[in-house]
């Protein structure tokens with residue numbers, strides 16, 4: 001037909017060649033290719049290019065219009081991600097929106113502890129996303145956790161639509177759903193943003209409360225344990241990392257009954273409405289502090305965890321002896337605490353703070369343990385030489401004034417219950433333990449006769465009775481016999497627990513081995529005795545890494561063990 005361009009298979013029409021020569025050589029290549037595979041498709045490419053150009057022009061306008069719409073017709077709240085409330089919302093969205101959506105097509109899969117840790121980071125429990133390997137007994141280490149990717153999500157609660165988004169420095173730009181929060185140092189923070197149509201904040205607040213209640217119902221029987229490694233988590237931007245553990249019951253802690261009852265009732269009263277009113281009426285800062293002191297392995301950390309479980313609040317652990325926490329970082333950790341929680345600063349004496357000279361270089365506990373007992377230590381070039389082994393020494397970065405400022409400075413959060421633990425309370429600075437900072441001092445001592453009977457009944461008796469081989473009466477008899485054989489006020493609960501655990505619920509084995517164990521263990525320091533029993537059940541090998549990296553698991557190992565011991 002006249003005027004129609006002539007197309008020869010394999011060749012580009014001449015008018016297209018001119019157009020593309022002026023535009024982009026890449027387009028010409030594409031045109032040539034299209035003309036080759038499908039003669040006559042040359043005209044389509046111009047349409048595609050036009051559409052792409054139109055998209056480039058329209059998309060910023062669309063984004064602006066969408067932002068304008070969201071800002072003017074919706075209400076919005078932003079919550080920093082380190083705040084536990086933000087975690088409650090992420091958990092709800094993960095469990096109720098992402099996991100229940102049959103169209104979800106992607107997930108992050110992790111197994112074992114990493115999976116559980118990841119699950120906690122991403123939002124904890126995933127009723128629909130937790131798989132069990134077929135044919136295996138129900139053990140946590142066999143679990144495969146399917147973690148949903150968390151980004152922008154639209155969902156309905158009843159008849160109301162909500163938009164959930166995460167913003168911030170550590171979240172990829174495609175997940176941005178609003179402006180990021182800036183903290184007091186000007187750093188961009190990860191945050192959770194919620195939108196809903198309308199001008200009232202009420203539906204959003206109701207929704208947040210709903211997420212919090214949901215967590216309380218789903219997490220019954222567990223305790224959230226937060227710990228700080230001294231570094232902000234690179235992915236989440238959190239100051240605190242978290243794990244969820246089975247709640248340890250108070251009756252699994254063997255200690256003086258009167259001290260236990262007094263502590264529990266004091267903590268219960270502290271969180272009662274009556275006490276909150278009292279603090280407010282008297283103008284006293286709403287804070288409470290305990291000092292737990294005693295030899296290692298007497299239950300200071302375990303009791304703190306059990307108390308957190310009893311009060312249904314989260315436990316926050318700080319280990320200053322790692323040498324990774326500075327004054328400023330400690331202050332930020334305290335600022336990031338929720339209103340109701342228990343904070344434990346472990347082994348406060350072992351980081352040199354008690355001696356008033358500021359950033360001290362006393363040897364942290366975890367490094368002390370690696371020295372041979374009695375071997376003279378010399379310090380040279382930041383290395384402690386103990387016998388033949390040079391051990392890198394970490395410099396303590398928290399000063400006494402920095403610690404005091406964090407725990408009860410003007411900007412410090414109220415509502416927390418602070419527990420400091422110490423093996424050597426006599427060296428602590430008086431400023432740290434004065435009334436108002438420390439309201440109760442409780443000694444955790446070695447085992448007396450009643451505690452010995454109780455621990456025997458718990459660790460041997462329960463399993464023996466359950467096996468139906470022994471009666472309750474027989475176990476009572478064995479327990480009395482056991483406590484008569486073990487000298488009182490000589491062994492720590494951790495030492496006795498270690499011995500009884502190895503008897504695997506067999507009272508006869510326990511009675512046969514107890515005399516030899518007493519003889520062997522009574523002159524050993526608690527830490528040495530623990531080392532001995534550990535050699536019977538060596539822990540899994542840990543790769544040799546720098547002290548910063550080994551400290552985290554070691555520092556929280558006792559807590560994990562103590563929670564499992566229930």
Ligand SMILES: Nc1ncnc2c1ncn2[C@@H]1O[C@H](COP(=O)(O)OP(=O)(O)OP(=O)(O)O)[C@@H](O)[C@H]1O
Nearest residue numbers: 253254296297298299300301302493494558562565
């Ligand atoms: N009073 C106790 N009752 C029951 N178990 C205990 C008690 N004390 C210690 N244990 C057991 O000993 C182990 C170590 O306990 P825990 O870490 O609480 O001691 P600690 O006093 O905090 O020690 P450290 O001073 O070294 O931090 C845990 O497994 C725990 O179950």
